[in-house]
Amino acid sequence: MKIRLNPIMKKDIKVTARSMKMAWGLMAYEAILAFMFIIALSILSFGSSYNYQNIYGELISLFPVIGVAQVSMTALTIPIMTASSISGEKERQTFDIMLTTCLSPGAIVFGKVISSVAEVMLYVIASIPIMALAFVLGGLSWWTLFLFLIVIFIFATLAGSVGVFCSSISRKSIVSIILAFVVYFLVCFLTVLPMIITLFATRGDVYDSTIFLLLNPIVFLEEFFMLSMTGDSLFSGEFISDYGFLTGLISHGPLWCILSGICMLGLSILFMLLAAKRIDPLTGKVKKIAKKQPIVQSAFIPQEVNNVNNINTGNEVQNG
Amino acid sequence: MLHISYLYKNYGKFQAVNNLTLHIPKGDLFGFVGPNGAGKTTTIRIVCGLLPATAGSVHVNGIDAFANRKEIKRQIGYVPDFFGVYDNLKVKEYLEFYGSMYGMDSSDIFKVADDLLELVNLQDKKEVYVDTLSRGMKQRLCVARALLHNPQLLILDEPSSGLDPRARVEMKELLMNLNSMGKTIIISSHILSELSEMCTSIGIMNRGNLVMAGKIDDIRDHMNADNRIILSIENDTEKAVRIAKEHANVIVHSVRENELIISHAGTTQELNQMIRQMMEQEILLSGFHKEEGNLEALFMQLTGGTPE
Numbered sequence: 118m119k120i121r122l123n124p125i126m127k128k129d130i131k132v133t134a135r136s137m138k139m140a141w142g143l144m145a146y147e148a149i150l151a152f153m154f155i156i157a158l159s160i161l162s163f164g165s166s167y168n169y170q171n172i173y174g175e176l177i178s179l180f181p182v183i184g185v186a187q188v189s190m191t192a193l194t195i196p197i198m199t200a201s202s203i204s205g206e207k208e209r210q211t212f213d214i215m216l217t218t219c220l221s222p223g224a225i226v227f228g229k230v231i232s233s234v235a236e237v238m239l240y241v242i243a244s245i246p247i248m249a250l251a252f253v254l255g256g257l258s259w260w261t262l263f264l265f266l267i268v269i270f271i272f273a274t275l276a277g278s279v280g281v282f283c284s285s286i287s288r289k290s291i292v293s294i295i296l297a298f299v300v301y302f303l304v305c306f307l308t309v310l311p312m313i314i315t316l317f318a319t320r321g322d323v324y325d326s327t328i329f330l331l332l333n334p335i336v337f338l339e340e341f342f343m344l345s346m347t348g349d350s351l352f353s354g355e356f357i358s359d360y361g362f363l364t365g366l367i368s369h370g371p372l373w374c375i376l377s378g379i380c381m382l383g384l385s386i387l388f389m390l391l392a393a394k395r396i397d398p399l400t401g402k403v404k405k406i407a408k409k410q411p412i413v414q415s416a417f418i419p420q421e422v423n424n425v426n427n428i429n430t431g432n433e434v435q436n437g
Numbered sequence: 438m439l440h441i442s443y444l445y446k447n448y449g450k451f452q453a454v455n456n457l458t459l460h461i462p463k464g465d466l467f468g469f470v471g472p473n474g475a476g477k478t479t480t481i482r483i484v485c486g487l488l489p490a491t492a493g494s495v496h497v498n499g500i501d502a503f504a505n506r507k508e509i510k511r512q513i514g515y516v517p518d519f520f521g522v523y524d525n526l527k528v529k530e531y532l533e534f535y536g537s538m539y540g541m542d543s544s545d546i547f548k549v550a551d552d553l554l555e556l557v558n559l560q561d562k563k564e565v566y567v568d569t570l571s572r573g574m575k576q577r578l579c580v581a582r583a584l585l586h587n588p589q590l591l592i593l594d595e596p597s598s599g600l601d602p603r604a605r606v607e608m609k610e611l612l613m614n615l616n617s618m619g620k621t622i623i624i625s626s627h628i629l630s631e632l633s634e635m636c637t638s639i640g641i642m643n644r645g646n647l648v649m650a651g652k653i654d655d656i657r658d659h660m661n662a663d664n665r666i667i668l669s670i671e672n673d674t675e676k677a678v679r680i681a682k683e684h685a686n687v688i689v690h691s692v693r694e695n696e697l698i699i700s701h702a703g704t705t706q707e708l709n710q711m712i713r714q715m716m717e718q719e720i721l722l723s724g725f726h727k728e729e730g731n732l733e734a735l736f737m738q739l740t741g742g743t744p745e
Contacts, residue, residue: 124538128523209521210517
């Protein structure tokens with residue numbers, strides 16, 4: 118069976134890879150990451166003397182620092198990249214042509230999200246040598262690095278789908294970018310809100326309002342880093358303790374991270390569907406009119422264009 | 438080929454298209470003409486599936502355009518009034534991209550693309566980046582792009598806007614060539630002279646209404662049948678008008694400084710008599726000729742404006 122790649126994704130990756138923006142972006146990304154690594158290393162090693170016993174702990178601590186730096190940069194760049202994906206096509210006046218092809222609005226949106234995720238994944242994969250410094254002495258496994266890539270992929274997909282959704286709403290790229298950050302903030306805030314309300318209402322207990330945290334990308338990342346670094350969790354008792362039965366069932370071990378990842382992919386699909394619906398030009402129903410007399414009756418009686426149909430002067434048309 | 442029935446498009450209270458019914462047979466080169474804001478582009482966008490209609494129906498090749506959107510997209514090739522090209526792509530990559538959006542295989546695309554580039558006279562530009570092409574070349578590339586999936590109906594919205602005279606001629610020749618190959622073509626324009634040279638039929642739209650449609654030759658014949666006569670008068674036009682009005686079969690259409698336009702439904706003898714009467718009453722007639730069917734004049738009459 119022949120696998121057919123999404124044409125939008127293929128084209129976008131090709132066009133992006135050819136632009137100097139990509140090269141400069143990659144360089145800036147790696148430079149910032151390397152700079153942060155050096156700063157973090159300097160802070161961690163300040164006043165400590167390395168020996169075979171403490172070097173593991175010092176270098177392993179760099180993993181969340183670099184990881185969070187990567188996630189932060191992804192969180193900043195993806196909305197910018199994707200927010201202009203649809204609006205950019207509209208500005209370039211290529212969007213209408215795209216809609217006249219056989220590609221469905223859903224496939225267009227999916228292509229746009231995946232191409233931006235692919236670009237971000239390229240940045241992340243290119244930064245593996247810097248990341249590898251935290252792994253060099255075997256403090257963290259390659260499996261953790263692989264999981265980190267999956268986490269970044271999920272995070273980028275959510276951020277990308279939010280960006281494309283905002284891009285489908287607005288005609289201007291700059292408005293889309295601002296809107297994407299607002300929507301992203303709302304996703305983070307609204308998923309914490311039930312917990313805050315319950316906390317204040319019950320004066321201490323959060324019950325199962327924490328379930329909404331499954332959709333919170335910040336909690337998702339936090340859980341991943343805590344789990345991979347210390348095996349600890351936000352729900353281990355130190356931070357959130359009086360949670361409900363359902364939360365208790367899923368908050369131990371990697372289950373929370375897996376469910377959270379699935380929920381965020383679901384949320385991404387929801388944003389993509391909304392974007393697809395938004396860009397679909399024919400969402401409304403068209404009324405069928407069985408037969409109705411033309412309003413300008415004297416000017417034109419509809420017939421096949423074989424003969425001249427009642428040619429009249431402008432005045433006669435208006436009078437008719 | 439294209440069958441539009443009782444089509445309406447409203448934007449709030451504004452009626453952009455008002456009860457439009459039009460049938461365009463297969464193999465026609467149909468010119469959609471009208472002033473800006475007449476509803477041509479709105480109609481085209483509805484046919485292409487880019488805009489929902491308020492009411493009515495559109496059938497292409499017997500297929501309901503609103504119910505079978507995917508099938509309709511295979512039937513139509515659309516060239517908008519802007520270029521819509523990606524600057525970072527080469528000409529062949531541009532065609533490959535759009536071909537793949539129609540579900541074509543790369544090998545098929547390249548085979549078809551070679552033929553199309555030859556057709557639009559861009560065969561030597563295959564490896565060239567699109568942004569280096571001239572406006573005329575970009576427009577021809579857009580036509581090649583619209584033909585990639587071998588549509589039965591080609592719709593072009595203002596294809597000559599922004600093109601220099603040479604590029605316009607090339608575009609016209611290309612479209613006539615495609616029409617001779619059996620493609621049904623619809624061209625929207627507000628430049629009537631351009632359409633009258635190449636179209637087999639035209640439809641004139643004004644304020645959302647189709648005010649006239651027909652074969653271009655029939656329209657010309659019809660206008661000539663109106664039997665309009667232009668009299669060039671050097672001295673007393675008012676007196677000439679008075680004499681003309683005394684004759685029962687003569688209708689005075691317009692009076693300019695030295696020109697009187699009449700139409701005559703009577704016999705040649707009656708007309709001779711009127712002329713003789715004018716000359717006897719010392720009216721200096723310096724010219725006397727039949728008005729040729731002028732599409733631009735007709736356009737002006739129908740739309741109440743000035744053709745460009």
